[in-house]
Structures are given as C-alpha cells and as structure tokens.
Amino acid sequence: MFKLRSPENADSVLALLRNHGLSETQISKVFRSAPKILQLDPQKILLPKIEFFSSLGISREDLAKAVARKPNLLVMSLQNRIMPTYDFLRSMLLSEKNVVTVIKRSSWIFVEGHRKHLVRNVGLLRELGMPQTCIAFLLTHCSSVLMLNPEKLGKLVGEVKEMGINVENTTFASALDTLCGNNKLVWNRSREAYKKWGWSEDDVLSAFKRCPTCMIMSEQKLMQSMDFLVNKMGWSSGMIAKYPVVMNLSLERRLIPRCSVVKVLLLKGLINENFNLGSVVIPAEKQFLETFVNRYLGKVPQLLSVYQGKVDIQDA
Structure with missing residues (x-):
C-alpha cells in the first residue's frame, strides 16, 4: 500500500499541477494512476518536465490532458527517457508541430521510450521500402502500430502485403492500424456483415484497399448505412464497394x-x-x-x- 511520507511535498505537487492547468478531476486521475508523483520534488523533478513539454508549443489544456491520460509522463527521466525520445521523434517527424501531435494523441510513447520497439520497427518498415512520409503518418496517426512487438509487426506487414496494398502508400499504414490488435476481430465481423449484403471476398478486399477504415466501424453503423443506401436509396451494394469511404x-x-x-x-x-x-x-x-x-x-x-x-x- 502506498504511504505518503511528506504531506507538505504532496501539497506542493498539488499546487504545481493546479498552476499548470490540471483540473481537480485530472489531478485525481493522476494520483490514482501514479501516486509516486506525490513524493517527487515539484521544482527539481516535475517542473522541468512540464516546462520542457510547454517549450515545444503544446497548450496548457492539451498538456493537462496528456498528463491525466499518462501520469507516468512526469515520472520518467527527462534526460534519459523523455528528451532522447523527443530527439528521435523530431528526426522522424521533421517538425515540432508533428511531435506535439504525438504528445497529444500518444503521450505513452514518452513513457515506453523509443528504444523498446520503435527504433527496430521503423528500421523494419524502411527495409521494406516504406517512405518517410508513411512512417511519419504512422507516428502521428497510428502510433500503436509502431509500438508492437517487432515479430507481431512483421507478421502484420506480411498480411497487408498479401492483400496487394502498396507499401509506399499511406493506405498501407492505415491498413496496418486497421488490422492491429482487437481491430482484427472487428475486421472479421465487418467482412461477414458486408457479405450479408452481397459483397464477395474480392469486394471486401477491394474496399479495404481503397478505404481500410470501412472495416472497423460498429456493426450497427455498418448495417444502418447499408440499409439506407441499398434499401431506401436503391444503390447496389456493389456500387458501395467501389466507394467504401461513404461508410465512414x-x-x-x-x-x-x-x-x-x-x-x-x-x-x-x-x-x-x-x-x-x-x-x-x-x-x-x-x-x-x-x-x-x-x-x-x-x-x-x-x-x-x-x-x-x-x-x-x-x-x-
């Protein structure tokens, strides 16, 4: 069980978080997830990290959200974890604006660090011929793909390649994200749902290649949209397969x-x-x-x- 050693220090930490835009609800989340923060020196350990992220251009509101989602962001070493990960992301994404996007969407990358899987996975994709723009797209929009175990990512890449999607296209990156983790279960469910509307296996794969995200919506949304377009508007399900983006x-x-x-x-x-x-x-x-x-x-x-x-x- 966590024991608070210094109430005074905890009060100072609380004041620091409030002063930097965290709401009471967010602060409560931080302390529940990472009670160790209450024991850290607010001025020597916590403040430098907050100032570092703020210096990148992230707003107070967005930084507060990032900390509330991943409180260990403030526990990790600034010199040994956060800054090296930032330098790696900066080299990949080219602009601080894109790095800020990663912080807002995937702050856990700074907790995991880039050395665990990120470097190896980026190397794997480069060897396959994926251009820098697509890797940057993955980092900013589908970062969980790049944090997969490298063996799992390799298998996933093989599946997408077998579908005939060009590795040099951002659709390849989107397809990786669509098939990642629990999404694969949703993908299989969507495939069966589309087949109920008359799609063939080729229709499913063709639609997926055009718009990967058409395969990971809720079953209710899929069925309602198909019912409206086919039964109420009179379009053929084959027409929808040619323009699968409409399903999104x-x-x-x-x-x-x-x-x-x-x-x-x-x-x-x-x-x-x-x-x-x-x-x-x-x-x-x-x-x-x-x-x-x-x-x-x-x-x-x-x-x-x-x-x-x-x-x-x-x-x-």
Whole structure:
C-alpha cells in the first residue's frame, strides 16, 4: 500500500499541477494512476518536465490532458527517457508541430521510450521500402502500430502485403492500424456483415484497399448505412464497394441530407440515374450545394430546406 511520507511535498505537487492547468478531476486521475508523483520534488523533478513539454508549443489544456491520460509522463527521466525520445521523434517527424501531435494523441510513447520497439520497427518498415512520409503518418496517426512487438509487426506487414496494398502508400499504414490488435476481430465481423449484403471476398478486399477504415466501424453503423443506401436509396451494394469511404460518413449529418436532395431531384425528373454514389457524398459541402441544390432552387424552392431536414421529400 502506498504511504505518503511528506504531506507538505504532496501539497506542493498539488499546487504545481493546479498552476499548470490540471483540473481537480485530472489531478485525481493522476494520483490514482501514479501516486509516486506525490513524493517527487515539484521544482527539481516535475517542473522541468512540464516546462520542457510547454517549450515545444503544446497548450496548457492539451498538456493537462496528456498528463491525466499518462501520469507516468512526469515520472520518467527527462534526460534519459523523455528528451532522447523527443530527439528521435523530431528526426522522424521533421517538425515540432508533428511531435506535439504525438504528445497529444500518444503521450505513452514518452513513457515506453523509443528504444523498446520503435527504433527496430521503423528500421523494419524502411527495409521494406516504406517512405518517410508513411512512417511519419504512422507516428502521428497510428502510433500503436509502431509500438508492437517487432515479430507481431512483421507478421502484420506480411498480411497487408498479401492483400496487394502498396507499401509506399499511406493506405498501407492505415491498413496496418486497421488490422492491429482487437481491430482484427472487428475486421472479421465487418467482412461477414458486408457479405450479408452481397459483397464477395474480392469486394471486401477491394474496399479495404481503397478505404481500410470501412472495416472497423460498429456493426450497427455498418448495417444502418447499408440499409439506407441499398434499401431506401436503391444503390447496389456493389456500387458501395467501389466507394467504401461513404461508410465512414455520418448517416445523419451527411448521407441522409444529401441523398434526400438527390431523391427529390430524381422524383421530379431533374437528373437522371446515371451518376455515381461518390459524386453525391464525397465532395465538400460547398461543391455539393452548387451541384445539387443551388442550380435547382428555381424549380424546387424548398430543396435547401430538404437538405437541412426541415421539409420531407414528399413535401418538396
């Protein structure tokens, strides 16, 4: 059981954390996860680490969140762990801005350190021909992949290569993340769900190669989106397999509003059915409005209201 040796020191640590933006809830998390912090010298041990991270440009709020998620960030040696890991990340990511992104998303890298698996895994990927840009993408967006046991990463890389994904493309990095850890169970579940909608094994692999993250959404989201697109809009499941990125889009905020507009235009004979799903849901909002809403307002004045969900399709 943890025994507090110096209440005065604990009070000083508490004051330091408060002064640097941690809320009472965050401080409580810190002490539960790493009670040892209460015994560390606030000025000689804790403050230099906080000042170091602050000097990189990370905001008080983001640093507070990072410390609350991984309190041992303040326990690790500044000279022997934190700074060497920073130097390694800086050499890989080129800019302090990208390193700050890693701190915000994956502060545990500074706890684990770069020497455990990171250096070896980066070397492995370089040997396979993965460019620096893709490795940097992994570090900033999918860092857990690079902290895998090197043997596990090697096996995972082999699986992705067998699927025919180019190692020089960021999709390869995204695919590694998608198949990492528990995601593999979700991937298998999604494969079976898509097959229920008529996808073949080739359709699944083709969709995965185009958009790896279409395989790791919740089953409820997958089934609801497919039901809407296939049963309510009349698109074939094969069409969706060609534009799998649509599965990542919000049903309520993107798919339903845009498809409702298209449905009205189809019913009124203002557009024909020879357009693809991607042209409807992928473009930015401004482009969609120009293409499918603004040019038809003269003939369908309520079209914008349909898009905004204020008017039903049958009332437009």
